Amino acid sequence: MALATSTPHLIDRLPRPRGRLTADAPLGPQTWFRAGGPAEVLFRPADVEDLASFMAGLPSDVPVTILGVGSNILVRDGGVKGVVIRLLRGFTGISVEGREVVAGAGALDLNVALTARDHALAGLEFLSGIPGTIGGALRMNAGAYEGDLAQVLVSAEAVDRTGKVHAVQAASMGFSYRHSEAPADWIFTSARLRAAPGDQLAIARRIGEIDAARTDSQPRSRTGGSTFVNPPGGKAWQLIDQAGCRGLRIGQAQVSEKHCNFLINLGEATATDIEALGDEVRRRVREKTGVQLEWEIRRIGEPARGAGQ
Numbered sequence: 001m002a003l004a005t006s007t008p009h010l011i012d013r014l015p016r017p018r019g020r021l022t023a024d025a026p027l028g029p030q031t032w033f034r035a036g037g038p039a040e041v042l043f044r045p046a047d048v049e050d051l052a053s054f055m056a057g058l059p060s061d062v063p064v065t066i067l068g069v070g071s072n073i074l075v076r077d078g079g080v081k082g083v084v085i086r087l088l089r090g091f092t093g094i095s096v097e098g099r100e101v102v103a104g105a106g107a108l109d110l111n112v113a114l115t116a117r118d119h120a121l122a123g124l125e126f127l128s129g130i131p132g133t134i135g136g137a138l139r140m141n142a143g144a145y146e147g148d149l150a151q152v153l154v155s156a157e158a159v160d161r162t163g164k165v166h167a168v169q170a171a172s173m174g175f176s177y178r179h180s181e182a183p184a185d186w187i188f189t190s191a192r193l194r195a196a197p198g199d200q201l202a203i204a205r206r207i208g209e210i211d212a213a214r215t216d217s218q219p220r221s222r223t224g225g226s227t228f229v230n231p232p233g234g235k236a237w238q239l240i241d242q243a244g245c246r247g248l249r250i251g252q253a254q255v256s257e258k259h260c261n262f263l264i265n266l267g268e269a270t271a272t273d274i275e276a277l278g279d280e281v282r283r284r285v286r287e288k289t290g291v292q293l294e295w296e297i298r299r300i301g302e303p304a305r306g307a308g309q
Helices: 048-057 109-118 125-129 134-140 200-217 236-242 271-289
Strands: 020-026 038-044 064-066 073-075 080-085 094-097 100-104 153-159 165-169 187-194 222-226 253-255 262-265 298-300
Touching: 048 153, 048 187, 073 271, 094 109, 100 109, 109 125, 109 134, 109 200, 125 200, 134 187, 236 271, 253 271, 262 271
Parallel strands: 038 080, 064 080, 073 298
Antiparallel strands: 020 038, 094 100, 100 187, 153 165, 153 187, 222 262, 253 262
């Protein structure tokens, strides 16, 4: 009688790092939408050296996906194949060197703004209005409230697919609106940001104003932040409203009544529902206005088995 053999798991093919490897790790609870499938393998490196060593030994056929704080991402219900990397402890440090703030890629944008405030450094207040991490901000030139990363970045460091560590100056990042030309395989590990001496009370006041503006205009529910990029010369929310999509629902996914460039999970929405709603909004806007909205939310992973795509 033949013995049953189990199918090998990807985790058995991977290098053994000092950080943490987890097979079939749920990702939905780690995103702001609270929806989506698992990572085939989740890797939380201990530090830059651990990340670089792991990447150098990673088989070339294994895909890699980076997940930050999960604020502007939708994980599809079928999960993410390959290795998902999260930069947590070891990548969240923030320090001040003269007029510059050095932050790990896992540091929250808000915490960077607050650290600058505590040292009476101005120019980074806009970061308090971006619900993400410095690594994500580098990748997409994140911005809000009349500021973006391109205005303040001095330099950054990243690890590539081969494990090589790169130091890059801001001028080489190829920043444009919500975009950078950084190689797709770079995993940002830290950034050096330019600030200027300022009045601490004025800095604190500006951060307070940004928080109040967000509270007044944006939903604070299960959402992924701004869903679509503003088209040239226009506002995505105005086009969505014009197309009659405010409050539109598919299952438990809804276009926010408060700010219609936000999709929200009313409680039990699947990632399939959320993405289908976004695509329906895009269809209606194109039909009504002729404008093709582009996703700002990053969608990753595979559709649920049997779901259309």
